Amino acid sequence: ETILTQSPVTLSLSPGERATLSCRASQSISSFLAWYQQKPGQAPRLLIYDTSKRATGVPARFSGSGSGTDFTLTISSLEPEDFAAYYCQQRGDGYNFGPGTKLEIK
Amino acid sequence: QVHLVESGGGVVQPGRSLRLSCAASGFKFSPYAMQWVRQAPGKGLEWVAVISYDGSYIRYADSVKDRFIISRDNSKNTLYLQMNSLGPEDTAVYYCARDNDLSGNGKGYFDHWGQGTLVTVSS
Numbered sequence: 690e691t692i693l694t695q696s697p698v699t700l701s702l703s704p705g706e707r708a709t710l711s712c713r714a715s716q717s718i719s720s721f722l723a724w725y726q727q728k729p730g731q732a733p734r735l736l737i738y739d740t741s742k743r744a745t746g747v748p749a750r751f752s753g754s755g756s757g758t759d760f761t762l763t764i765s766s767l768e769p770e771d772f773a774a775y776y777c778q779q780r781g782d783g784y785n786f787g788p789g790t791k792l793e794i795k
Numbered sequence: 796q797v798h799l800v801e802s803g804g805g806v807v808q809p810g811r812s813l814r815l816s817c818a819a820s821g822f823k824f825s826p827y828a829m830q831w832v833r834q835a836p837g838k839g840l841e842w843v844a845v846i847s848y849d850g851s852y853i854r855y856a857d858s859v860k861d862r863f864i865i866s867r868d869n870s871k872n873t874l875y876l877q878m879n880s881l882g883p884e885d886t887a888v889y890y891c892a893r894d895n896d897l898s899g900n901g902k903g904y905f906d907h908w909g910q911g912t913l914v915t916v917s918s
Contacts, residue, residue, distance in 0.1 A: 723904040723905075725840070725905075727840075731910075732890055732908035732909065732910055732911060733832075733840060733890075733905070733908055734908070735895075735904055735905060735906045735907075738895070738903075738904040738906075739904075744906060745906075776839060776840050778840075778842075778904070778905075780902065780903070780904060783842070783854075784830070784842040784845065785841075785842055786832075786839060786840040786841065786842060787839075788839050789839045789840075
């Protein structure tokens, strides 16, 4: 089973700053990785799939990159509504999620 | 638009059973694989089970294998999760989600989610 780890656990930034979130897989998952955003009390929302494809309606400030075992979600300029938890998920070997990164306001 | 509504959650004693439902609307249900994901209070997301569009492909997380059964009724646009031998570790919000793989075989990502239903296992 492929294990996903995310770093950092918590990221404290200010609106307007650039956010870089990392996800590492224990073995290669090619490009079969997604990113989800979850706000408190809400269901997760698909942001990025197949490493770099933005889901419908997702703003262009969200971008994904990587391949194999190392992946990155970048938010180019943080908006107030971007402060949330972010989870990566792989579908190369099962469907498991990473433990998440909490993006909080500094 | 796509709408998924889970129901059937509640408080249940350890060792008992519960069946969750997920009613789908706003899209043609039958061609899509469907997924269940859960989230324990204050914790991260845990994938639970997948079922292909026709029920021919089913997989479970190790943590629920042999206890949970996923099924679907395409004539009713409804997904189910039968949960047996429940334990405190099963306490979570349970979400159903649509799999965006156009083949319907569950090889995609989760593009639409319901709001979840809370299952609490406690004596």
